[in-house]
Amino acid sequence: MTLQGSLQIVLVVAILLLLAIPLGNYLYRVFTGKTVWFEGGFAAVERGLYRLVGVNPSVEMDWKAYLKALLMVNFVMALFAYLIFRTMGRLPLNPDHIPSMSWPLAFNTAASFVSNTDWQNYAGESQMTILGQMVAITFLQFTSVVTGLVAAVAFLRGMTNRKSPNIGNFWVDFIRSITRLFLPLSFLLAIVFVGLGLPQTLDGAVTVHALGGGAQTISRGPVASLEAIKQLGTNGGGYFNANSAHPYEDPSALTTVLEIIAMGLIPTALVATFGKFIGNRRQAVVLYVFLAAMLLGGAFFVYGAEVAGNPLLHHLLGIGGPNMEGKEVRFGLPLTGLFTAATTAFTTGAVNAMHDSLTPLGGMLPLVFMLLNMVFGGVGVGLLNILMFLLITVFIAGLMVGRTPEIFGKKIEVREVKLATISMLVHPFLILGATAVAVAVPAGLAALGNPGLHGFTEVLYAYSSAAANNGSAFAGLAGNTLFYNLTIGMVILLGRYVSIIAMFAIAGSLAIKPVTPAGLGTLRTDTFTFGGVFVAVVLVVSALTFFPVLAIGPVAEHLQMVAGKLLP
Amino acid sequence: MTNLLRSLRLTLVLVVILGLVYPLVVTGFGRLLFPSQANGSLVRFGGRIVGSRLIAQAVNVPGLFHPRPSAVKYAGNGSGGSNLGPTNPALFREVGSNLAAADLPPGTKLSAVPPDMVESSASGLDPDITPANARLQIPRIARSTGLSRRWLWRLVLREETGPFLGLWGQPMVNVWRLNLALLRKSGG
Structure with a gap:
């Protein structure tokens, strides 16, 4: 680890915070109906869209109506994508003659992309047509992130309402998120990406006469337009199999x-x-300090582990230096470490290195971030998880100091705590349950790409990625089997929608409560002390839940590696 | 029922806007503003397209620079890494055979071998190598082509690119740039 390497990481995070805070204020204006720059243009487009979809923008919805619309839209969009995947082989824009998907793979892919997970049991260049990349993948990458965003916005409205059950209009929020945020931002970023080397063409693969004789077939397509929303929408599902490690998806350190x-x-x-x-504002500042510290800590942890390298390689073959297996030269180790931490913090799931080939500790960090599932998190759902843990922290801290648990002026009662607990427990239940089944049945074990403890980690990583709606993988696991397509698809859907439903129910019950002004008996949540307790609660709850599996997987593999043993 | 109807209409409208119009407009602008990049940064040599500046290619001759090892045999239509874990015996077989294939100059210390020379890239298509990797290949290329080591050394130095803004990334050399310079020198 060098000073220059550390600066690379710190500066990216600093730029991120500098850009994000004004954007957060802009989002507040968008979702509270205040006028923004270019208001007239946006409003005109939105009026047209409301008419096309048939919605009355002045109608207010309570949590049940909002949630029903959200679930219905998600269902219809997933079904649409499923039908595209099943028929795309015979549809236009298929210059490379790629066949349609089998039903288990199409189910897995549709569930994965509608839920912002983007787990991929297919390889883009050989199993997805250009039409599929556009009207199914790119399309869902917009709508899945918008779903997460509006869920969080609706929750915030419920939490701050003064005795009104209404939490906004789902259709209006959905359309505004696209017109005022994701479409303009993606368009700009996509153009920049083309300038920096990402292909954007409807022609398929090109076959060239290689310099050293023979031929090379190079897959291409509308990569830049997908890449922009893939990243902005914390989606992570790449155009190519190698994802952001592919030079066409991520051609330089700058990209x-x-x-x-x-x-x-x-x-x-x-x-x-x-x-x-x-x-x-203080509440936001406290969260920023603790969450940014976790993100930075994670990036440095991966960076350090990969610089230290693999002592077994030195021991057996005499090769020293950093671990470069599954990495690309142009990024360097600091940006690889930061990307790895960020993609699991923000539950994106894009990778610029193969996580399966990281050192045991370097690979444990992304796993831990997915298990915590609250280091900023994905768009919207990340904030929901943070709020869920805040509720639980307020409850626990309130019990400890003997104060009435209340958050932002609203009393927290049995119903809210029960629902928050359900939302919290779904995550470990899905991960541990599915992992236990997979390592106990032959269909689960047959897909392992690595033997020993690392194989166990591959399975644990897969279900953690699915439940956290992350989508990154220890890609040695051959997931395109009936067993993994179905189980991963189910874990993805439950991980996404059970917690959203529980959080909506909390929003509904908080919405109708009166706001009591903070008094002497109020537990303040906007102090650094409370921030510390918040992180401690998250870490303790997660450590108690997940320590055993981490010990069997990456921790034991690390010990095995430093002991100089190949097989346990 | 209203919800279902609205959901269908929303899906239809957004598929057209986000799935068709958006990528097509980006394609139009891309072709207009950055035609070479939009097409995949293809490289022409001797009047025909020989590859992409961004995509590594198999080099089987000793007289050219070799890119990093590829777990997918440089398949431009099938990217990927080895996905071998750090304690997998297969990793050590793979790195060992890459080491044997590297054709190092006699007397090279193993500890001086840069890891990027013997460990497979993430995409299998990494077009860049570290300067140390390039310099270790100079004796082999000099022997095979008759070019002076001094000239090759200077070539590597000339083609080396630093980090972006002196900060992000690391010093590296693009194998395409090295090899095209070599071919031009030897008259193609």
Whole structure:
């Protein structure tokens, strides 16, 4: 680790925070109906869209109506994508003659992309047509992130309402998120990406006469337009199999910096939006300090582990230096470490190195970030997880110091704590349950790409990625089997929607409560002491839940590696 | 029922805007502003397209610089890494055979071998190598082509690119640039 390497990491995070905070204020204006720059243009486009979709923008919805619309839209969009995947082989824009998907793979892919997970049991260049990349993948990368965003916005409205059950209009929020945020930002970023070397063409692969004789077939397509929303929308599902490690998706150190900033931009901005909603800047500042520290700590942890390298290689073959297996030269180790931490903090799931080939500790960090699932998190759902843990922290801290648990002026009662607990427990239940089943049945074990403890970590990583709606993988696991397509698809759907439903129910019950002004008996949540307790609660709850599996997987493999043993 | 109808209409409208119009408009602008990049940064040599500046290619001759090892045999239509874990015996077989294939100058200390020379890249298509990797290949290329080591050394130095803004990334050399310079020198 060098000073210059550390600066690379710190500066990217600093730029990210500088951009995100003003964007958070802008988002607050968008979702509270205040006029913004270019208001007339946006409003005209939106009026047209409301008419096309058939919605009355002045109608207000309570939490149940909002949630029903959200779930229905998600269902219809997933079904649409499923049908595209099943028929795309016979549809236009298929210059490379790629076949349609089997039903288990199409189910897995549709579930994965509608839920902002972007787990990929297919390889883009050989199993997805250009039409599929555009009307199914790129399309869902917009709508899945918008779903997460509006869920968080609706929750914030419920939390700050003064005795009104209404939390906004789903259709209006959905359309505004696209017109005022994701479409303009993605368009700009996509053009910049083309300038920096990402292909953008409807022609398929090109076959060239290689310099050293023979031929090379090079896959191409509309990569830049997908890449922009893939990162901005914390999606992570790449155009190519190698994802952001592919030189066409991420051709330089500059593009990887832009991709890191793009994936962090909106989750980071939403913390400021949250502060604006509750009218408490300090609360946002406290969260920024602790969450940014966790992100930075994670990046340095991976950077350090990969610089230290693999002592077994030195021991057996005499090769020293950093671990370069599964990495690209142009990024260097600091940006690889930051990308790895950021992609799991923001639950993007894009990778610029193969996580399966990271050192045991370097690979444990992304796993831990997915298990915590609250280091900023994905767009919207990340904020929801943070709020869920805040509720639980307030409850626990309130019990400890003997004060009435209340958050932002609203009393927290049995119903809210029960729902928050459900939302919290779904995550470990899905991960540990599915991992236990997979390592106990032959269909689960047959897909392992690595033997020994590392194989166990591959399975644990897969279900953690699915439950956290992350999408990155220890890609040695051959996931395109009936067993993994179905189980991963189910874990993805439950991980996404159970917690969203529980959080909506909390929003509904908080919405109708009166706001009591803070008094002497109020536990203040906007202090650094409370921030410390918040992080401690998250870490203790997660450590108690996940320590055993981490000990069997990456921790034991690390000990095995430093002991100089190949097989346990 | 209203929800279902609205969901269908929203899906249809957004598929057109986000799935068709958006990528097509980006394609139009890309072709207009950055035609070479939009097409995949293809490289022409001797009147025909020989590859992409961004995509590594198999080099089987000793007289050219070799890119990093590829777990997918440099398949431009099938990217990927080895995905071998750090304690997998197969990793050590792979690195060992890459080491044997590297054709190092006699007397090279193993500890001086840069890891990027013997460990597979993430995409299998990494077009860049570290300067140390390039310099270790100079004796082999000099022997095979008759070019002076001094000239090759200067070539590597000339083609080396530093980090972006002196900060992000690391010093490296693009194998395409090295090899095209070599071919031009030897008259193609």
